[in-house]
Amino acid sequence: MRITCPICGERDRREFYYQGAASMLDRPDPDADGQVWSDYLHLRDNPAGLTRELWYHEAGCGAWLIVERNTVTHEIIGTELVEAADAD
Amino acid sequence: MRFSGLKVLKEGLTGNKGWTPHWRDPEPKDAYDIIIIGGGGHGLATAFYLAKEHGLTNIAVLEKGYLGGGNVGRNTTIVRANYGLPGNSEFYSHSLKLWEGMEQELNYNVMHSQRGIINLFHSDGQRDAAARRGNAMVNQGDDAILLDREGVRRMLPYLDFDTARFPIYGGLYHPRGGTARHDAVAWGYARGADMRGVDLIQNCEVTGIDIEGGRVTGVQTTRGAIRAKKVGIVVAGRSSQVAAMAGMRLPIESHVLQAFVTEGLKPVIDHVVTFGMGHFYISQSDKGGLVFGGDLDFYASYAARGNLPMQEHVMEAAMTLMPMIGKAKLLRSWGGIMDMSPDGSPIIDKTGIEGLYLNCGWCYGGFKAVPGSGFSFAHLIAQDRPHDPAAGFRLDRFETGRGLMDEEGTGAQHNLH
Numbered sequence: 001m002r003i004t005c006p007i008c009g010e011r012d013r014r015e016f017y018y019q020g021a022a023s024m025l026d027r028p029d030p031d032a033d034g035q036v037w038s039d040y041l042h043l044r045d046n047p048a049g050l051t052r053e054l055w056y057h058e059a060g061c062g063a064w065l066i067v068e069r070n071t072v073t074h075e076i077i078g079t080e081l082v083e084a085a086d087a088d
Numbered sequence: 089m090r091f092s093g094l095k096v097l098k099e100g101l102t103g104n105k106g107w108t109p110h111w112r113d114p115e116p117k118d119a120y121d122i123i124i125i126g127g128g129g130h131g132l133a134t135a136f137y138l139a140k141e142h143g144l145t146n147i148a149v150l151e152k153g154y155l156g157g158g159n160v161g162r163n164t165t166i167v168r169a170n171y172g173l174p175g176n177s178e179f180y181s182h183s184l185k186l187w188e189g190m191e192q193e194l195n196y197n198v199m200h201s202q203r204g205i206i207n208l209f210h211s212d213g214q215r216d217a218a219a220r221r222g223n224a225m226v227n228q229g230d231d232a233i234l235l236d237r238e239g240v241r242r243m244l245p246y247l248d249f250d251t252a253r254f255p256i257y258g259g260l261y262h263p264r265g266g267t268a269r270h271d272a273v274a275w276g277y278a279r280g281a282d283m284r285g286v287d288l289i290q291n292c293e294v295t296g297i298d299i300e301g302g303r304v305t306g307v308q309t310t311r312g313a314i315r316a317k318k319v320g321i322v323v324a325g326r327s328s329q330v331a332a333m334a335g336m337r338l339p340i341e342s343h344v345l346q347a348f349v350t351e352g353l354k355p356v357i358d359h360v361v362t363f364g365m366g367h368f369y370i371s372q373s374d375k376g377g378l379v380f381g382g383d384l385d386f387y388a389s390y391a392a393r394g395n396l397p398m399q400e401h402v403m404e405a406a407m408t409l410m411p412m413i414g415k416a417k418l419l420r421s422w423g424g425i426m427d428m429s430p431d432g433s434p435i436i437d438k439t440g441i442e443g444l445y446l447n448c449g450w451c452y453g454g455f456k457a458v459p460g461s462g463f464s465f466a467h468l469i470a471q472d473r474p475h476d477p478a479a480g481f482r483l484d485r486f487e488t489g490r491g492l493m494d495e496e497g498t499g500a501q502h503n504l505h
Contacts, residue, residue, distance in 0.1 A: 001387075001395050012397075013387075013395060013397060018386050018387045018388075019503055020341065020502050020503045021341075034487070038486065038487040039337070041501075042430050042486040042487070042502075043337040043339055044337065044338070044340065044502065045328070045337065046328035046338070046340055046341050046388065048326070048328075048342070051388060053387070053388065069387075071388050071389050071391070072390045074389065074391055074395070
């Protein structure tokens with residue numbers, strides 16, 4: 001599996017650290033109740049098919065990426081920088 | 089049909105014409121008291137113990153493929169009770185006891201071999217951790233022996249003791265651990281359940297779960313609707329998809345775990361051996377193949393196959409530990425889909441829906457749990473209260489933080505197990 005970092009280009013999967021579902025970016029309000037926070041931390045859609053994930057280019061530029069990927073075929077559909085997505 | 093030495097002898101002398109199918113292939117009925125979704129090891133064991141321990145036989149096991157075609161047929165066949173934390177410890181202890189009586193209970197040869205497991209350690213810190221774990225095992229009533237370097241050398245002379253990078257300091261020996269013939273475990277439970285009247289229905293995929301007024305009423309399947317008073321979900325690898333049919337999101341992320349087998353060799357590895365400085369464990373099957381595995385690939389996957397980096401890691405660990413393995417030829421590799429929970433421990437619990445029960449999150453440790461999981465899940469479904477040894481496997485422990493069982497001590501977070 002190879003992942004294209006928008007900054008560094010196509011790299012070996014081993015350069016990247018897998019964090020998990022990109023839903024981690026949708027952080028609840030600090031005052032949200034415990035149930036909301038627990039769901040955010042622990043529950044996952046866990047799709048068999050297309051998914052959006054957070055990967056960290058640990059052995060490269062150090063950027064956090066959103067990687068769109070197929071969990072059944074391991075195909076990488078696309079990558080973007082988390083910061084660019086935040087800026088939208 | 090009962091299996092016995094006499095039967096084998098008689099059949100052998102009369103052309104093996106008297107063997108009959110091990111279970112029926114029934115059409116699904118319109119309604120059952122209990123439906124078990126998933127005809128793997130855990131589901132079949134659940135049906136067996138519902139019938140045997142609780143006298144409930146109006147049961148169907150629905151399997152989308154063939155019996156035992158999932159992770160029970162894709163693992164490294166290791167059976168052990170060497171857990172250290174309350175919650176896990178008593179459960180796996182109970183499960184190992186069920187293993188020890190399984191062949192008599194099922195009248196089925198599962199080739200359970202208590203050849204012993206040796207977890208190697210390679211530093212003072214690891215020795216301390218092994219001693220602590222061993223004491224926890226002994227306190228639980230199971231067996232553990234701390235071996236020093238010479239003790240390991242006497243048992244495993246083929247290891248590389250002189251490696252400067254990862255010297256072997258000793259090992260934690262668990263004599264009652266071992267292996268079993270994985271497929272036979274599924275077949276034995278299937279046969280035992282079928283003999284007691286349970287309908288095992290293959291090629292029957294559940295496509296929906298019917299819920300009325302907060303209570304489960306049945307399931308929709310590719311072979312029609314089936315009503316049921318109680319439904320148990322035991323579908324490790326696809327838990328999130330099936331739970332979603334009941335409107336639930338689970339604390340589960342599916343990952344791939346790879347395993348490998350070499351060509352058949354003469355007996356060379358007598359135990360199960362694990363490396364302490366990289367993820368690697370190995371045993372030799374009765375057919376002669378060296379069966380070994382490593383860690384997760386560490387990204388969500390339903391592909392049932394992994395990538396090369398983990399294969400490379402496993403081969404490197406193997407060569408570091410036992411250089412002789414370099415002469416063996418690798419025959420096959422495969423991957424299983426693991427239900428990974430945030431703390432690395434399983435879930436056996438009720439759901440918010442009345443009559444709907446959940447058994448999932450076995451991470452990479454489901455095989456040894458087959459009898460214990462089936463026994464405890466059957467108890468939960470039949471009596472509507474948890475079975476004591478599995479009472480810690482609560483669905484709400486992540487929310488409350490009470491009773492988390494993080495055996496690896498890495499934190500109860502999805503990407504760390």
